[in-house]
Amino acid sequence: MFEPTAPDAPPLQQSAEFAAALALCGQPPARLDDGALVLTRRLAAVPVALLSRARTDPGALPDLLARAGLRRSVILMNPDAPCPSLERLGAVPLITPAHVAELDLTGDLMAGLHPKWRNRLRHARRQGLHVSHGDLPHDPAHWLLTAEAAQQRARGYRNWPTALTLAYAGANPGATQLFTAHQGNTPIASLLILRHGTAASYHIGHSTPAGRATSAQTLLMWQAMAWLALQGVTRLDLGPVETEGNPGLARFKLGTGARLRPLGGTWAWWPPLGQTLRPLARLDRSAMHPGWTDSPAPDY
Structure with a gap:
């Protein structure tokens, strides 16, 4: 879920060091073919996959999830930058972007x-x-x-x-x-x-x-x-x-x-639904896609 405004170095949640720490805890993450780390869990018997601060191309996401065996999982995503393309994918916004x-x-x-x-x-x-x-x-x-x-x-x-x-x-x-x-x-x-x-x-x-x-x-x-x-x-x-x-x-x-830099908010998507829920994303379009703030420190 990457738009070209994010910095080049991967964030902590997508780093090799974070993956190594999870593995040492006995919870190694899955990895998509583009290198993105995915945390997989089951909530009330429902498989859930979390892509935290990921930069995956939304257009490639369906195929990447399918190849990783996650096609039937509920996908929770909080991209590393605002990502309007998730709306077109059919993902539903849950939480507006943090900075x-x-x-x-x-x-x-x-x-x-x-x-x-x-x-x-x-x-x-x-x-x-x-x-x-x-x-x-x-x-x-x-x-x-x-x-x-x-x-x-x-x-x-x-x-x-x-x-x-x-x-x-x-x-x-x-x-x-x-x-x-x-x-x-x-x-x-x-x-x-x-x-x-x-x-x-x-x-x-x-x-x-x-x-x-x-x-x-x-x-x-x-x-x-x-x-x-x-x-x-x-x-x-x-x-x-x-x-x-x-x-x-x-x-x-x-x-x-x-x-300050905005992240991409939190989105949910269930791949079998495809773009069925796409109209819901339009309701929060302005809130989910803020521009760069690039602000100095506020007055003390």
Whole structure:
């Protein structure tokens, strides 16, 4: 489901590293002939196939699914970019597109920072913090993982299971980069980045009250950006941006100089129906196909 506006490097959900982590968890994904990863499940005895952040050509999708033995599965798709062609295929829109923040790491990183973000970085550098950096330890009780699990329960959202994050580290040595800020010997903030090919993705971040008071997360993000650029990584995916639901996190992500890009929304399609439900897609045409936002950070 790829329109030519998406960046070149595959997203995390379509990477070889993600496939290796799933395989280590005992749930290897299927793969279409064009290389797209497909997660297959059964819900109430109904076979379901999920193409997450895929870039498959919709015109080729029926044949690709048939050759993969998925012709009778319900197909759930959330393309990596707006994809009007899914409407013509007969897919039904379910959820309007989210926007992700993507940071180009090939230019002058300091020049791209929002002035207030840059001020917080200066503040953090004056706090005498020590930053450590290395692979994520294989420890389910690591403080960042337990803090993230507690935050998910408290705020009612879902991220990867801890087992999958640890499997990603185990299957891809060196691809889970953990940056931690210490006040004395005490960790007060951590940031976990997942590398995949020439791209990387922000995965988990957490700060204690002392971390927030010292702007430690800003320091960690800056060091991660600079380190990734030196390693030849060209793009950092900072994940979804919700300016209304979580404006503080949105400002933090966009303050790095990242730009907003719309994904393709979530669609459902059952191949045996063909184009039968195509008229339903027309009802949400304007909502499902937003143009590029390419926005700078909002006012602080």
